[in-house]
Amino acid sequence: MMNYYDCVVAGGGPAGMLAGLLLARAGVRVVVCEKHEDFLRDFRGDTVHASTMAVLDELGLGEAFARLPHRDLEQLRIALDGDDFTVADFRHLPGRYQHITFVPQWDLLDLLAEHAATYPGFTLLRRHEVVDVVRSGDRVTGVVVRDPDGTTRQLRGRLTIAADGRGSAVRRAGGLPLRDFGAPIDVLWFRLPTRRTDATTATLRMSAGELSVLIPREGYWQCAFVVPKGGAAPLLADGATALRRRYGRLLPDFADRADRLSPQDVSVLDVRLDRLRRWSAPGLLAIGDAAHAMSPIGGVGINLAVQDAVAAANLLAVPLRDGGDLDRLLPRLQLRRWLPTALTQAVQRQVHDRVLTPRLLQAKAAAGSSASAGPPAEAVKLPLALRAVRRAPILARLPGRAVGIGVLPEHIHVPPERVQGLGRSGSSV
Ligand SMILES: Cc1cc2nc3c(=O)[nH]c(=O)nc-3n(C[C@H](O)[C@H](O)[C@H](O)COP(=O)(O)OP(=O)(O)OC[C@H]3O[C@@H](n4cnc5c(N)ncnc54)[C@H](O)[C@@H]3O)c2cc1C
Numbered sequence: 001m002m003n004y005y006d007c008v009v010a011g012g013g014p015a016g017m018l019a020g021l022l023l024a025r026a027g028v029r030v031v032v033c034e035k036h037e038d039f040l041r042d043f044r045g046d047t048v049h050a051s052t053m054a055v056l057d058e059l060g061l062g063e064a065f066a067r068l069p070h071r072d073l074e075q076l077r078i079a080l081d082g083d084d085f086t087v088a089d090f091r092h093l094p095g096r097y098q099h100i101t102f103v104p105q106w107d108l109l110d111l112l113a114e115h116a117a118t119y120p121g122f123t124l125l126r127r128h129e130v131v132d133v134v135r136s137g138d139r140v141t142g143v144v145v146r147d148p149d150g151t152t153r154q155l156r157g158r159l160t161i162a163a164d165g166r167g168s169a170v171r172r173a174g175g176l177p178l179r180d181f182g183a184p185i186d187v188l189w190f191r192l193p194t195r196r197t198d199a200t201t202a203t204l205r206m207s208a209g210e211l212s213v214l215i216p217r218e219g220y221w222q223c224a225f226v227v228p229k230g231g232a233a234p235l236l237a238d239g240a241t242a243l244r245r246r247y248g249r250l251l252p253d254f255a256d257r258a259d260r261l262s263p264q265d266v267s268v269l270d271v272r273l274d275r276l277r278r279w280s281a282p283g284l285l286a287i288g289d290a291a292h293a294m295s296p297i298g299g300v301g302i303n304l305a306v307q308d309a310v311a312a313a314n315l316l317a318v319p320l321r322d323g324g325d326l327d328r329l330l331p332r333l334q335l336r337r338w339l340p341t342a343l344t345q346a347v348q349r350q351v352h353d354r355v356l357t358p359r360l361l362q363a364k365a366a367a368g369s370s371a372s373a374g375p376p377a378e379a380v381k382l383p384l385a386l387r388a389v390r391r392a393p394i395l396a397r398l399p400g401r402a403v404g405i406g407v408l409p410e411h412i413h414v415p416p417e418r419v420q421g422l423g424r425s426g427s428s429v
Contacts, residue, residue: 005031005123006320008143008157010130010170012039014105015288015305016163017112021059022313024122027417028320031155032122033145035129035164039113044105046215046222047299050090050097051409052306057096058412061115068107071200071216072099075396076403078204080382087204087389089396090404100404102202102215105302133160133173133284139327140174140283159316159326160284163309166272168290174281180274181349183295184357186232187269188225188243191217192257209362210250221254223247224269224296228360232268240266271295273345273352279337280330287312287333292341295348298403304341310410311336317414340407347402354383 007023009016012034020032048065056065076088091098116122125145132144134154142156162170171178194216203214215222225247227235235243240263248255272293279291288305295301312333319326382390389395 003153003155005029005155005157006121007031007159007161007316008155009033009161009163010143011162011164011168011288011290012036012109012113012124012126013044013163013165013288013305014109014112014302015290015309016161017109017116018055018306018309019161019163019287019312020122020124021112021116021119022309022412022414023317023320024116024119025059025416026313026317026321026414027121028317029121030123031157032116032124033128033130033143033155034124034126037127039106039109045296045299045302046102046105046217047302048101048103048108049300049303049406050093050095050100050404051406052303053097053101054095054409055306055310055412059115061111064111064115065103065108068103068111069218070101070103071202072101073202074099075400076202076204078206080206082207083390085390086393086396087386088399088403089393090400092397093401093404095405097404100299102217104217130164130170133170138282140281143170158283159320161312162284162286162290163288163305164290166274166289166293168286170284171276171286171290174284174286176279176281176284176286177277178274179277180272181345183271183273184229184352184360185226185271185295186229187271187296188223188227188232188235189267189269190223190225190261190265191220192223192254192261193220205251206359207250209359210246211356211359212247212250214251214254223254225250226356226360229271231360232266236263236266236268239263269296273348275341275345278331279334282327282330285312285316285330285333287337291334291337292345294345295352297348297351298344300344300403300406303406304344307340307406307408307410308333308337310412314410314413321417336408343407350383355386 006028007030009020009032012032016032020030023030056062074091075086078087127148128145130143131146133140134142140160144152146152162168164170205212211226213224240261244258247258273295275292279286287308
């Protein structure tokens with residue numbers, strides 16, 4: 001197996017797979033190291049937004065993407081304390097898509113991996129965990145990977161891309177400084193069976209301080225139940241009795257299904273919100289969650305990761321392929337992607353602080369007062385933006401645009417190096 005590439009990518013999530021694909025398509029020899037065997041494990045977000053579908057169209061993958069199991073969503077509605085209204089309206093987005101789509105992320109990643117493997121310069125190494133970076137003086141010149149046998153070896157590259165997600169080992173080893181904003185929530189993630197009488201669209205339900213999102217998948221609902229940071233353990237103690245009770249109270253139509261939940265059925269997802277102060281160092285660039293961990297609010301993390309990958313390929317594919325100076329260019333990626341990232345995170349922090357935290361505190365107080373038979377907790381006032389959207393539905397187009405397209409959407413500018421051949425020519429190990 002080769003040990004020297006133009007570019008080594010750590011992590012085969014949306015950011016790493018798309019960056020690898022785009023670079024290989026432009027004629028760069030690139031290896032993506034993914035620590036898992038497949039894309040099925042772990043929690044993965046499901047929303048693909050209009051800006052990402054536009055990128056897939058630019059790659060000629062629009063039709064293949066449309067054949068994946070999916071559900072389109074034209075409006076995001078919220079059922080809040082019994083009041084039901086639209087918070088984001090995607091029907092007026094510019095461009096080809098006037099909706100967002102729910103697609104199991106593993107199907108999207110499989111699609112990208114299959115397409116990437118048709119380029120001769122592309123290699124995907126599964127079950128290869130990056131454990132360190134390699135340096136020559138101050139410059140990062142590759143990574144140390146642990147292969148499936150447990151043997152470690154070096155993979156060298158002119159550029160190393162850290163796309164290994166929120167817990168990035170590469171950003172840590174590369175010494176990139178992190179700013180942690182903290183997140184007041186965690187998410188409990190579990191499945192409940194569907195019924196013929198159920199609605200078929202994604203639902204966001206909020207009541208008495210409790211919040212859950214339900215995403216329809218083939219044959220089951222994927223449920224995300226928001227809890228205060230560190231609040232999972234008491235809910236899961238004693239066979240998840242408290243979780244079943246509280247979920248049934250929030251969603252009475254799901255109470256009997258939730259009654260069968262046991263702690264083994266529930267994954268606890270640690271939500272983080274952070275951003276690197278510096279996204280690059282000589283020979284090293286961080287993109288996606290490795291550069292800026294996103295909260296699940298708005299379901300925008302995949303799309304920001306995709307936008308980073310497109311911007312990185314636009315900036316670096318040609319100098320990578322033709323031997324140009326890279327280090328001078330690397331800081332430009334941060335200059336380009338900082339604003340969309342920082343704005344999105346600022347909104348997520350507002351939602352954490354002004355919408356979720358007061359309501360989660362309210363839920364806690366309600367639980368406390370019912371235990372002590374004291375007075376019920378007072379209702380928390382909605383923030384102005386939500387009140388405005390509720391009163392004037394036309395305003396829901398603004399969050400629709402912010403979520404569906406985002407700030408400064410990227411388009412692919414690097415042409416493919418060759419007309420794509422038939423069949424596989426890259427490799428996947
Ligand atoms: C609870 C929750 C819900 C969310 N819901 C949504 C949603 O609905 N929609 C949405 O758009 N976003 C959502 N997000 C955010 C979204 O999951 C991320 O922003 C997005 O996946 C980032 O993509 P990425 O490629 O940068 O990183 P990741 O998707 O985290 O991919 C990183 C990859 O690197 C691999 N890896 C990690 N370490 C190593 C290593 N050392 N060596 C090799 N490989 C490694 C991992 O296995 C993984 O495949 C959610 C986040 C949370 C926490």
